[in-house]
Structures are given as structure tokens and as C-alpha cells.
Amino acid sequence: MLSIDVDLDGPVPIYQQIADGIRELIARGAFADGAELPSVRHLGAQVGVNLNTVARAYRILAEEGLVELRRGTAARVLTTSRNASPGAPLLDDEARRRLSDLFSRWVLRGATHSEIRRALRDAAAEYFR
Amino acid sequence: MLSIDVDLDGPVPIYQQIADGIRELIARGAFADGAELPSVRHLGAQVGVNLNTVARAYRILAEEGLVELRRGTAARVLTTSRNASPGAPLLDDEARRRLSDLFSRWVLRGATHSEIRRALRDAAAEYFR
Amino acid sequence: MLSIDVDLDGPVPIYQQIADGIRELIARGAFADGAELPSVRHLGAQVGVNLNTVARAYRILAEEGLVELRRGTAARVLTTSRNASPGAPLLDDEARRRLSDLFSRWVLRGATHSEIRRALRDAAAEYFR
Amino acid sequence: MLSIDVDLDGPVPIYQQIADGIRELIARGAFADGAELPSVRHLGAQVGVNLNTVARAYRILAEEGLVELRRGTAARVLTTSRNASPGAPLLDDEARRRLSDLFSRWVLRGATHSEIRRALRDAAAEYFR
DNA sequence: GTGGTCTAGACCACG
DNA sequence: GTGGTCTAGACCACC
Numbered sequence: 001m002l003s004i005d006v007d008l009d010g011p012v013p014i015y016q017q018i019a020d021g022i023r024e025l026i027a028r029g030a031f032a033d034g035a036e037l038p039s040v041r042h043l044g045a046q047v048g049v050n051l052n053t054v055a056r057a058y059r060i061l062a063e064e065g066l067v068e069l070r071r072g073t074a075a076r077v078l079t080t081s082r083n084a085s086p087g088a089p090l091l092d093d094e095a096r097r098r099l100s101d102l103f104s105r106w107v108l109r110g111a112t113h114s115e116i117r118r119a120l121r122d123a124a125a126e127y128f129r
Numbered sequence: 130m131l132s133i134d135v136d137l138d139g140p141v142p143i144y145q146q147i148a149d150g151i152r153e154l155i156a157r158g159a160f161a162d163g164a165e166l167p168s169v170r171h172l173g174a175q176v177g178v179n180l181n182t183v184a185r186a187y188r189i190l191a192e193e194g195l196v197e198l199r200r201g202t203a204a205r206v207l208t209t210s211r212n213a214s215p216g217a218p219l220l221d222d223e224a225r226r227r228l229s230d231l232f233s234r235w236v237l238r239g240a241t242h243s244e245i246r247r248a249l250r251d252a253a254a255e256y257f258r
Numbered sequence: 259m260l261s262i263d264v265d266l267d268g269p270v271p272i273y274q275q276i277a278d279g280i281r282e283l284i285a286r287g288a289f290a291d292g293a294e295l296p297s298v299r300h301l302g303a304q305v306g307v308n309l310n311t312v313a314r315a316y317r318i319l320a321e322e323g324l325v326e327l328r329r330g331t332a333a334r335v336l337t338t339s340r341n342a343s344p345g346a347p348l349l350d351d352e353a354r355r356r357l358s359d360l361f362s363r364w365v366l367r368g369a370t371h372s373e374i375r376r377a378l379r380d381a382a383a384e385y386f387r
Numbered sequence: 388m389l390s391i392d393v394d395l396d397g398p399v400p401i402y403q404q405i406a407d408g409i410r411e412l413i414a415r416g417a418f419a420d421g422a423e424l425p426s427v428r429h430l431g432a433q434v435g436v437n438l439n440t441v442a443r444a445y446r447i448l449a450e451e452g453l454v455e456l457r458r459g460t461a462a463r464v465l466t467t468s469r470n471a472s473p474g475a476p477l478l479d480d481e482a483r484r485r486l487s488d489l490f491s492r493w494v495l496r497g498a499t500h501s502e503i504r505r506a507l508r509d510a511a512a513e514y515f516r
Numbered sequence: 517g518t519g520g521t522c523t524a525g526a527c528c529a530c531g
Numbered sequence: 532g533t534g535g536t537c538t539a540g541a542c543c544a545c546c
Contacts, residue, residue: 007258013521020230022537027233039533040540050523063450066237068267071136072530077535090235090248091255098231099252101149106219108195113257119219121247123228128242138455142545179546271530277489285491308531324495348493348506357510358468359407360485361415364477366453371515377477380508381486384478386500398529399538426518437538442519456517459545 002038008045014049018057020115026066026077036074037067131159131167135176143178145188151217155195165203166196260262260288260296272307276315284324284335294332295325389417391426393434405444413453415463423461424454477496 006014012110025031037043040058044051061067068076068122106116133150135143148226154160164170169187173180190196197205235245262279264272283289295301298316302309316333319325326334364374393401393410412418427441434441445462448454452473455463493503 015521020233023237024229025232027236041533043234051534052524052527052536053522055520058534069534070267071271071528071529073533075534085157088238090238090240090244093253095231095235095248096255098227099249100153100256101223102227103253103256104149104153106224107156108152109217109219111219115219115251117250117253119210119224120228120253121246123220123225124232124242124246124249127229138457143460144545181546185545265524273530278491281485281495285494302480303473311531342444346496348496348498348502349510353489353493353506354513356485356489357507358411358514360482361511361514362407362411364482365414366424367412367475367477369477371511375511377482378486378511379504381478382490382500382504382507384483385397385487385490402536426520437540438519439521439539440537443536444517456519457545458543460518462519 002043004043004047006049015060016052018043018047018049018111020058022057022061023064023066028081029079031077031079033077035077037077039074042106052072094115131172131175133172133176135178137178144182144185145187147172147176147178147183148189150194151186151190152193155208156206160206162206162208164206166206168203174225260301262301262303262305264307266306271303273311273314273318276301276307278307280319281314281322281324284337285339289335289337291335291337293335295335297332313357389430389433391430391434393436402440402443403446405430405434405436405441406447409444409448410451410453413466416466418464418466420464420466422464424464426461445499 002022002025004018004025006017006021009016022037031037037058038046040051040054044054058067058069062069062075066078068078100110103116106119111119131151131154133147133154135146135150137143151166160166166187167175169180169183173183176183187196187198191198191204195207197207232245235248240248260280260283262276262283264275264279266272280295289295295316296304298309298312302312307311316325316327320327320333324336326336361374364377369377389412389497391405391407391412393404393408395401409424418424423446424430427438427445431438431441439516445454445456449462453465455465490503493506
């Protein structure tokens with residue numbers, strides 16, 4: 001029984017939120033390899049959105065290689081398909097951009113370098129708890 | 130002479146990128162308190178976007194309390210107006226959401242907790258360099 | 259003992275892949291005229307798909323005149339029933355459409371006319387090897 | 388005035404046909420770099436399909452890097468973004484699969500190796516005419 | 517004006 | 532039953 005928080009208002013598209021939520025669940029190991037996702041109809045009903053919106057989220061995950069879609073059968077999770085280039089650094093431009101923006105907002109709230117380092121450590125600890 | 134990188138393609142709205150860029154410059158101390166921002170016309174011409182787009186970026190920063198807008202005069206930077214509630218933790222829900230999403234993507238690329246901690250430390254060090 | 263590669267993922271319907279695979283085997287002369295195809299049960303079990311899926315593939319081949327289906331007996335290959343109008347050119351609209359699409363993709367990868375001609379020659383040589 | 392043939396029935400999704408058609412026009416040099424595509428509304432009306440269907444075709448081309456989409460402005464063609472890995476051979480598995488299927492069908496219509504080579508040469512000549 | 521999102525609902529393709 | 536396609540139409544975001 002999969003639970004995903006979705007903010008129906010707000011600027012982030014619903015299909016993105018659903019994709020993000022499922023991606024996180026996969027990353028957290030909530031699915032065995034080959035496990036079935038709920039049908040677009042079920043998940044749509046549960047979350048309170050249209051089935052097409054869920055379908056779009058599934059399509060995104062499929063393009064990322066995290067989910068396998070086939071007509072006639074349930075969507076399946078592919079945990080094995082680590083599309084990791086082993087040498088690729090985590091801190092690529094996109095990650096750098098996201099983090100810099102966060103840091104600037106924190107600095108403007110008065111944060112220091114060490115406070116920021118601490119908040120990051122806390123966030124990671126929380127995530128892996 | 131303010132320099133901002135704007136990616137005209139990509140999903141991030143241009144006005145957001147401009148606001149983000151200026152916010153970062155303010156956070157980095159590029160402006161004295163009360164310093165004037167370039168006019169929307171100048172900045173628009175320099176960046177190569179419509180003046181309304183720049184105006185919208187300024188409005189966002191004004192709503193955040195980082196910039197003061199008055200008709201007829203240049204926009205002024207307000208570094209002192211920390212709109213921070215002193216006790217508010219850095220790691221609010223929005224920050225948590227952004228970081229969790231980043232962590233999930235990293236985990237799916239095979240990252241471990243300690244690799245992630247290291248990447249975060251590096252990012253902060255880079256930012257404050 | 260017939261061997262067919264089927265990609266259970268991917269956008270191509272399984273029954274199509276099976277039909278394509280058998281068609282290629284027939285074209286390559288793997289069957290004497292009147293030879294029996296494996297039962298839908300056997301082939302389905304071997305390939306790992308539902309028997310209805312195999313049955314649908316056989317039906318397609320029957321509609322093309324390549325296979326004869328009769329209730330109660332094994333499906334038979336009909337190599338003689340060339341359903342070709344003798345004068346019909348190979349390069350019909352459908353073939354033209356398929357090749358044009360391929361050419362466009364190649365051109366956008368930087369290919370020239372002569373490189374494309376060479377790739378086509380190679381493909382044919384490979385096929386008939 | 389862009390003209391695209393679309394078969395509203397038939398198994399190929401309309402959005403795919405539209406994407407294929409535009410890709411071919413781009414490959415044929417019908418667009419200068421940065422040229423504007425018709426709006427999803429206009430093209431939809433012209434072809435006789437819903438605007439969402441056209442939007443999906445545009446999204447596909449954007450993901451291929453052939454088209455640049457931005458809210459508020461017309462879709463732009465990017466001919467320069469050759470995403471060609473210089474060393475990559477034209478005849479990859481997908482191309483091989485497509486061509487093999489075509490060859491099998493031709494062989495079953497009685498074609499010989501040399502007739503097939505000729506048809507391929509003709510198709511390329513036609514395409515580049 | 518542009519593209520983007522979302523909906524409700526229909527119908528198809530597939531297993 | 533599943534996912535996939537398409538529609539008509541609404542509304543939003545952006546320029």
C-alpha cells in the first residue's frame with residue numbers, strides 16, 4: 001500500500017510529484033526487483049487525480065529506466081537497472097545548481113558555512129534513518 | 130556590471146533564473162546595503178530577454194524582502210532586511226523536499242550515505258570558496 | 259527446435275516479435291514446405307509468454323499466407339504460397355516509409371548519402387551471410 | 388507552410404507520425420537553425436488532430452534535442468544539436484532489426500540479394516533526390 | 517499569443 | 532484486467 005504526498009496546488013506538476021515520490025520509494029528499497037506498481041487507475045483514485053496524470057508519471061520513470069511498462073501487464077519496478085556511469089561524480093552541474101540555490105537562500109537567512117554543513121549532515125542522516 | 134547566466138532553454142522559467150542569480154549575488158555580498166540594481170531595461174538588454182521578464186524577477190525578490198521597488202527610482206538591494214525568524218531551522222519542509230529528491234537520485238546512481246555526505250561537504254566548500 | 263528472441267520490454271508487441279521472428283526463419287529457409295510449427299503451448303512455454311500471444315502471432319502469419327491453420331492439427335508452413343503479385347515492386351509505400359524514417363535518423367546523426375548506401379549494403383550482406 | 392501526411396487510423400500513433408514527419412523535414416533541411424515550428428494549435432487544426440497530440444510530438448522531438456520548447460514562445464528547430472557520437476556506427480541493433488524485418492518480407496515475396504541491394508540503392512537515391 | 521498541465525471520458529491494444 | 536492513445540475543453544504560466 002503505497003503512500004505518496006501530492007500537493008494539488010503549488011507550482012510542481014502533479015505528475016512530477018508522483019514520479020518523485022515513487023523514485024524516492026524505489027531509492028529507499030521499498031520495492032523488490034520486479035515488484036508491481038499499482039495500476040494507473042488505482043493510484044489515480046487513491047491520490048485523487050486523473051489516470052492520465054499517473055500514466056505520465058510512470059512514463060517518466062520508464063524513460064529513466066526505473067520502471068518497465070508493458071500493455072496488458074502491471075508496471076514493474078526495475079531496481080537492477082542502475083544506469084550509473086561508475087566514474088560520474090555525484091556533484092554534477094545540475095546538483096551544483098540546486099545546492100547553490102539552497103545555500104544562497106540559507107545565507108540570506110543568516111546561516112554560516114558551518115551551520116549549513118550541519119544542516120546538510122542532518123538532512124542526510126534523516127534521509128538514511 | 131552584474132553578470133548572470135541564463136539558460137533560455139530548459140524547464141526553469143527565465144524570470145526564476147534571473148531572480149536566483151541576483152539572490153545568489155546578494156547572498157555572496159556583491160551588493161552594499163542600498164546599492165542600486167540595474168534597470169530592467171539594461172539588464173534585459175544585457176541578458177537578452179524581455180524587460181517584463183526582468184521586472185517579474187525583481188518583483189519576486191521584492192516579495193522576499195531582498196529588494197525595494199519604488200516607482201521612478203532604481204531598485205535597491207536591502208541586505209539588512211533579513212526576513213528570517215531567528216529561531217527558524219534551516220532544514221524546513223521545502224529544503225527537506227529538495228534534498229531528499231537529490232539524495233534519491235544519487236542513491237539510484239549507486240551512492241552511499243558517506244559518499245553523499247562527502248558530496249554535500251564538497252558543494253558547501255565550493256560555494257564558500 | 260525453433261529459437262526466437264523476444265524482448266518482453268520495449269514498445270514492440272510480443273505477438274509481433276514472435277510473428278517477425280518466425281517470418282524471418284521462414285524467409286531464411288528454416289522450414290521445408292508443409293513443415294509443422296510447434297504448438298502454441300510449446301512455443302509459449304519456451305518463450306515464456308501466454309499461449310494466446312503465440313496464437314495471435316500464428317494468426318498474423320496465416321493472414322499473410324505463410325502459415326496454414328486448421329483446428330486439431332499443427333500449424334503448417336507454406337513456403338510456396340508466395341502471395342506476391344509478380345510485378346509488384348519491392349519498394350512500396352510502406353517500405354519507403356520505413357526506410358525514409360531510418361534515413362532521416364541517420365542524416366541527423368551526420369550521415370551522408372554514400373555512408374548510408376554503404377550501411378545498407380553492409381546490412382544486406384550481413385543478412386544473407 | 389509545413390505539410391505532413393498523417394494516417395488517422397492504422398497502428399502508428401498519430402503523435403509518432405507527426406514527430407516522424409517533422410524529423411524528416413528537419414533532416415531534409417527544410418528548417419534554418421532556430422526556425423519556428425507552427426504552434427501546436429495551428430498544426431493540430433491543419434492536420435485535424437487535437438492540440439495535445441501535437442504537443443506530445445513536439446515533446447518527443449524536444450527530448451531528442453531537435454526542437455527547443457519554451458513557454459510563451461514558439462517551438463524552435465535546433466539543427467545544430469547533432470547529438471552524433473562521431474564513432475557510432477549507423478548500423479546499430481535497432482537499425483539492423485528494422486532492416487532484417489524488411490528483408491525477410493521481401494525475400495518472401497521472392498526477392499534475391501541483388502534485387503534487395505538494388506531496391507535499397509533506389510530508396511536512398513529517391514530520398515536524396 | 518505561446519506551450520504546459522490536468523480532466524473526464526471514450527476506445528483500443530495487449531495478455 | 533492492464534497500459535496506451537486521443538479528444539475536447541478548461542485553466543495556468545510565460546513572454
